[in-house]
Amino acid sequence: MAELEERVQRLEAIEAIRRLKIKYAQLCDNNYDPLGLTALFTKDAVWDGGGLGRYEGHDEIRGFWEVASKSFTFALHYMIGHTIDVDPPFTVALGHWYIWEPATVNGRAVFLAATYNDMYEKVGDDWFFKQVKANLNFFTPYEDGWVKTPVMKTA
């Protein structure tokens, strides 16, 4: 590949993957649209949220989103400080993100802080999630904060 073409493709891939993650955020914040979110994943994708569960393939992943909005009735996914690594032939990529998430869970205001380790795969002209691994930093009621209650029980 010509060198300038390769440099531009890398920047385009980074922007496309960044957009994919923001679309994920927007769909989560729109009541965890199950069909919309599942369509962002490859058929064999894994969503691994540690304590929030591990889901593999479209059926399990969609099932997770269908349930999520019942407890998370409000959320804002602030996706921050991304690093996206992608090399020729620009068909797979890795990403790391910070998330800051105010949310309402079972009627309580909470702050959720986590980081993501993502794997992405390009199928045709579009990028998809192959793996999303969420690493929780804290999940705390608004009134408490992360020192008093680092991880709240949701039951």
Place this chain on the structure above:
Amino acid sequence: MASLEERVQLLEDIEAIRRLKIKYAQICDAGYDGTKLAALFTEDAVWDGGEEFGVQNGNAAIRDMFNEMSNDLTFALHYMIGHTIDVDPSGTSAKAHWYLWEPMTYQGRAILNAITYDDECKKVNGEWLISRMALTFHFLTPYEDGWVKTRMVTEG
């Protein structure tokens, strides 16, 4: 398929529009200088603060609103996050969506503000300007309360 030049132009336009929004944030956070903020908008720009804060039509009205705002809004940090910028094929107009997380001090109270923006931009004489800024407030809550107890400080 777009030429290499066109593809690079698109990436440069996205970066320029991103910088425009960050400049808006920085001027807000330096005390809401209305003249400096109005300079980021087109002459006929619209600022739409929704039901809670109303609509300002035109550059002068926008300038005056920001100058007024600085009286009550004495501290703010505009964390502009998670943008998507779509530039039209013409390369002279664009739409952008942003998330805002904003700790602020309003009438002496610490407030947490969560907004999403739907913006439109126009390229005028080679420079990107904001032609429309529409705010959706998700919450504007006193720090002591949180958004479940008090979603909008402006209500009741």
